[in-house]
Amino acid sequence: MLLYERLLVIRARRGATPAADAIEAQRPVVIAGFGRFGQIIVRLLHAKGVDATVIDHDPGQIELVRRFGYKAYYGDISRIDLLRAAGLERARLFILAIDDTATALATAKRVRAEYPQVRIMARVRNRQDVYDFMRLDVPVIVRETFGSALDMGEEALKALGIGAYRARRIVQRFRRHDLETIRHLYPHHQDEPTLISKTKEAREDLARLMRDEGGTPLTDSDWD
Amino acid sequence: MLLYERLLVIRARRGATPAADAIEAQRPVVIAGFGRFGQIIVRLLHAKGVDATVIDHDPGQIELVRRFGYKAYYGDISRIDLLRAAGLERARLFILAIDDTATALATAKRVRAEYPQVRIMARVRNRQDVYDFMRLDVPVIVRETFGSALDMGEEALKALGIGAYRARRIVQRFRRHDLETIRHLYPHHQDEPTLISKTKEAREDLARLMRDEGGTPLTDSDWD
Numbered sequence: 001m002l003l004y005e006r007l008l009v010i011r012a013r014r015g016a017t018p019a020a021d022a023i024e025a026q027r028p029v030v031i032a033g034f035g036r037f038g039q040i041i042v043r044l045l046h047a048k049g050v051d052a053t054v055i056d057h058d059p060g061q062i063e064l065v066r067r068f069g070y071k072a073y074y075g076d077i078s079r080i081d082l083l084r085a086a087g088l089e090r091a092r093l094f095i096l097a098i099d100d101t102a103t104a105l106a107t108a109k110r111v112r113a114e115y116p117q118v119r120i121m122a123r124v125r126n127r128q129d130v131y132d133f134m135r136l137d138v139p140v141i142v143r144e145t146f147g148s149a150l151d152m153g154e155e156a157l158k159a160l161g162i163g164a165y166r167a168r169r170i171v172q173r174f175r176r177h178d179l180e181t182i183r184h185l186y187p188h189h190q191d192e193p194t195l196i197s198k199t200k201e202a203r204e205d206l207a208r209l210m211r212d213e214g215g216t217p218l219t220d221s222d223w224d
Numbered sequence: 225m226l227l228y229e230r231l232l233v234i235r236a237r238r239g240a241t242p243a244a245d246a247i248e249a250q251r252p253v254v255i256a257g258f259g260r261f262g263q264i265i266v267r268l269l270h271a272k273g274v275d276a277t278v279i280d281h282d283p284g285q286i287e288l289v290r291r292f293g294y295k296a297y298y299g300d301i302s303r304i305d306l307l308r309a310a311g312l313e314r315a316r317l318f319i320l321a322i323d324d325t326a327t328a329l330a331t332a333k334r335v336r337a338e339y340p341q342v343r344i345m346a347r348v349r350n351r352q353d354v355y356d357f358m359r360l361d362v363p364v365i366v367r368e369t370f371g372s373a374l375d376m377g378e379e380a381l382k383a384l385g386i387g388a389y390r391a392r393r394i395v396q397r398f399r400r401h402d403l404e405t406i407r408h409l410y411p412h413h414q415d416e417p418t419l420i421s422k423t424k425e426a427r428e429d430l431a432r433l434m435r436d437e438g439g440t441p442l443t444d445s446d447w448d
Contacts, residue, residue: 147371
């Protein structure tokens with residue numbers, strides 16, 4: 001109740017109408033976490049005219065982002081009453097953009113159970129976390145540094161003399177192969193020895209795939 | 225000296241030849257940091273036949289990754305003798321993939337001064353860090369969660385009914401605009417009020433750009 005009231009207080013201060021239902025009916029996206037990760041998504045959606053309902057548990061962060069002109073609500077997403085107040089039952093999409101994977105997983109479990117119609121997307125730390133969310137059938141699971149690491153890998157390939165178009169294609173292929181490998185290894189994810197040997201196999205498959213993809217692999221003679 | 229010796233010891237255990245120079249001459253890439261971020265880059269390069277010299281300060285991590293079949297050296301990158309031992313003076317590329325931005329910045333400064341011919345790429349946490357590395361003229365600076373946040377944003381657009389091709393194009397435009405904005409705001413990065421007002425302007429520019437990009441912005445009538 002306390003959190004729900006806080007949420008309403010913040011809304012009232014912002015001069016929004018006091019009827020939570022009316023406000024939230026227009027917001028098909030609820031995002032938990034307005035740190036570096038969530039902010040990018042909110043800005044991207046905002047640029048396309050989609051306003052999201054944002055929840056963050058850090059009042060300083062909320063204050064900061066308001067100064068930049070975005071809307072955000074203060075609260076703890078492990079409280080189901082807050083999620084209800086944020087209009088989750090009418091949301092199309094619930095984005096877990098927080099950096100605390102354990103809380104995200106517990107919240108995903110609960111939202112899956114209480115609002116099965118809401119599509120969930122989750123930010124996670126590592127591959128093991130991916131398996132944890134796969135067990136809940138969460139359809140979009142994104143490792144928080146995977147995309148940037150691939151971006152830097154693409155820059156590295158270009159710095160080593162590979163053309164921009166080819167570097168992009170190599171990275172796309174790597175990404176696809178990595179996601180397929182995760183799906184393929186899911187049945188073995190609690191069996192470390194099998195996981196390791198199958199991961200090695202997958203890596204060799206990938207190297208073969210890369211050798212076969214038209215371009216030649218880089219060798220010493222490619223360095224200038 | 226101690227670290228240098230450790231490095232040689234680890235190499236000797238692995239059965240490599242004892243001549244550090246001979247080994248490293250074949251490795252045009254040195255990567256500091258073999259966590260989640262560095263591993264992806266190493267795997268990508270490996271798939272294209274490029275073996276990198278990897279340095280990490282966590283012996284457990286080194287041990288783990290060896291079990292998966294990769295080469296990694298134990299050491300503290302703030303020691304210049306270790307960087308020398310790793311063959312940095314003959315490297316084309318030095319990738320700072322560690323999660324400690326302060327150490328990365330100090331190392332970049334030193335490498336810039338001692339090995340000006342080596343191209344540096346840096347993983348950073350946030351936009352402010354980008355400015356710090358821009359001051360050193362580091363040519364590739366990647367925010368560690370930016371790429372994954374965009375990946376998830378792309379998935380969110382698709383979940384809201386935007387076609388895959390258009391969602392991809394929107395994200396590419398957003399990314400380009402964000403990088404241009406950072407460059408544009410660089411002269412003001414230590415002046416918070418100007419930074420905030422110019423950031424708002426840039427956001428409005430982006431919204432205009434998105435409205436003009438052919439497709440219509442999403443509106444309420446787009447929801448089903």
